[in-house]
Amino acid sequence: MSRPPYHHGNLRAAVLEAAERLLDQDGPSALSLRGIAREAGVSATAPAHHFGDLSGLLSDLAAIGFQRLAETIRRATTDPTPRAPVHAYVRFAQDNPGLYTLMFRSDRLDYRRESLAAASQASWAVLLRSVGSEARMPAESDLATLGQVTFRWSLLHGFCTLLLDGQLRPLLANPACNGDPHVLLDVMVPPPAPVRPGPVPIPTRPPSP
Amino acid sequence: MSRPPYHHGNLRAAVLEAAERLLDQDGPSALSLRGIAREAGVSATAPAHHFGDLSGLLSDLAAIGFQRLAETIRRATTDPTPRAPVHAYVRFAQDNPGLYTLMFRSDRLDYRRESLAAASQASWAVLLRSVGSEARMPAESDLATLGQVTFRWSLLHGFCTLLLDGQLRPLLANPACNGDPHVLLDVMVPPPAPVRPGPVPIPTRPPSP
DNA sequence: CTTTTATCTTTACAATGTAAAGATTGATGT
DNA sequence: ACATCAATCTTTACATTGTAAAGATAAAAG
Known part of the structure; x- marks a missing residue:
């Protein structure tokens, strides 16, 4: 029954991967520090040591x-x-x-x-x-x-x-x-112009009301 | 010392105004249900009765x-x-x-x-x-x-x-x-075309790689 | 082999959303 | 006028979050 080692090794990369996994699943608003830590299999506050907040x-x-x-x-x-x-x-x-x-x-x-x-x-x-x-x-x-x-x-x-x-x-x-x-x-997308650009005429600013 | 009446009268409008006030001050991420209720001067759960959540x-x-x-x-x-x-x-x-x-x-x-x-x-x-x-x-x-x-x-x-x-x-x-x-x-903004529209030529879709 | 340092966990606290139950007041019907 | 009801607001409670502080563990350094 070997539990995971106390020191993860490269937690930083693992956390980023876990975060992206959750991001793909549930969207950006579901990204929480604790949730990411859970997904990465570490304690709730571990990621803070690598990313600040x-x-x-x-x-x-x-x-x-x-x-x-x-x-x-x-x-x-x-x-x-x-x-x-x-x-x-x-x-x-x-x-x-x-x-x-x-x-x-x-x-x-x-x-x-x-x-x-x-x-x-x-x-x-x-x-x-x-x-x-x-x-x-x-x-x-x-x-x-x-x-x-x-x-x-x-x-x-x-x-x-x-x-x-x-x-x-x-x-x-x-x-x-x-x-x-x-x-x-x-x-x-306008057909010809803005993709391969030549010089573009610069219109003057119309007076604001 | 008359405290504010138990029934606000039109809390719904007051809450929306309070929310916009906070929105202008601190941006959208600072909008919390409790904070808005505080700003409107009512209990934390009062807005929920008008807006659900x-x-x-x-x-x-x-x-x-x-x-x-x-x-x-x-x-x-x-x-x-x-x-x-x-x-x-x-x-x-x-x-x-x-x-x-x-x-x-x-x-x-x-x-x-x-x-x-x-x-x-x-x-x-x-x-x-x-x-x-x-x-x-x-x-x-x-x-x-x-x-x-x-x-x-x-x-x-x-x-x-x-x-x-x-x-x-x-x-x-x-x-x-x-x-x-x-x-x-x-x-x-491109000078002439898209503001006052006439018919626009429709380009064909290029084949995807 | 001891000490230091980096890394991770535990504990703790304030803030949030929301559900559930109770308090207060205006409206309704007779 | 009075009882009943429904709408409105408050209190209480709980799970979750971010983050700070202190402790545990292991790797590195001396």
């Missing part, structure tokens, strides 16, 4: 999510199909709904954390390159490039958020969509 | 948010400036960050609730009209219209979500933006 744990998990998302996009940009990154982005959100939701739930995360800040910044670099910019940080880009990046990310992130939130269900129920979000995605 | 209360609050957002857009569409609805939408999110965030936090809401379902559906009608459709439900629209609606809402919702989440901070730090999200919004 709950927001620390979730931040490290979100950081992993950002890394994977960046890698997914980076790989899709090598695909000759112009829309491949778009579909890859949405597919990532579909395949990892809990993780994607967690990544943008800022009230449960701590962006001062090294791991999360670095991963988030790395995603920026990938995004900038996807619109043809050579800048690594948004602060170094011109306004037109910022507009393109903001456009791409807002459109995709908005679509994914609405999709995962169930807000697009009434649309997907339309027979023309056949329940497939990617059909909707294809009629939504 | 916490998700019921938050759902009714989110429903109010959807009503106000729909009204804001509806009013902005009468403005001759083509981009007025766009800026009005973002300004609504800026002015009510907590409420806007709550409206799309589906894990804390109950969409089966009559109030929330109705308010959400009413927003659809306004959105459909904003792209020139006469349909009242997304199920009755053609695919091109669905694409336009999805485009507008995804772009705006994504922008607002990223903005409120602080994800756009690196962009806004760029001197060209001067810290004003509406500058970014103007260079992001």
Whole structure:
């Protein structure tokens, strides 16, 4: 009857895996420090020694999510199909709904954390390159490039958020969509321009009422 | 020394007001049933008799948010400036960050609730009209219209979500933006097409790898 | 072999959601 | 006017959570 050893060995990784398991099963709101510890088979307060507190744990998990998302996009940009990154982005959100939701739930995360800040910044670099910019940080880009990046990310992130939130269900129920979000995605993404960018005319700001 | 009367009178409205007060102060994650009751000056379990449980209360609050957002857009569409609805939408999110965030936090809401379902559906009608459709439900629209609606809402919702989440901070730090999200919004929103819609060419779906 | 340090457990406490039962008041019917 | 009822609010109770503090265990260091 050998009980598990007092020292786990690499509890840190085990906890992150347990957390993701629960995340996939029950969604981000079900992630509790105690529940994760239970899933990992250790005492309730063990994870705190590795992550500080709950927001620390979730931040490290979100950081992993950002890394994977960046890698997914980076790989899709090598695909000759112009829309491949778009579909890859949405597919990532579909395949990892809990993780994607967690990544943008800022009230449960701590962006001062090294791991999360670095991963988030790395995603920026990938995004900038996807619109043809050579800048690594948004602060170094011109306004037109910022507009393109903001456009791409807002459109995709908005679509994914609405999709995962169930807000697009009434649309997907339309027979023309056949329940497939990617059909909707294809009629939504503007056909030519923003994927392979040239310089974009900058409209002037209309006067506010 | 007259203590407050045993029967409040219209506790329901008072609780919703107290909840919004806390929402504005401390954000959506700080909304607790007990805290709201405390703010309203009643016992901890009093709100439950009016809203069932916490998700019921938050759902009714989110429903109010959807009503106000729909009204804001509806009013902005009468403005001759083509981009007025766009800026009005973002300004609504800026002015009510907590409420806007709550409206799309589906894990804390109950969409089966009559109030929330109705308010959400009413927003659809306004959105459909904003792209020139006469349909009242997304199920009755053609695919091109669905694409336009999805485009507008995804772009705006994504922008607002990223903005409120602080994800756009690196962009806004760029001197060209001067810290004003509406500058970014103007260079992001594609100049002519999707605001005043005509028929849009429907691209075919590229084959998935 | 002793001491130190990292790792994990136990214990403890305040806060939360919610169920159950009791108290208070306004409304209803005769 | 008075009894009864139903609606509204409070009290009490319990399981669960995050986290701090102190103790136990084992690996590493000297």
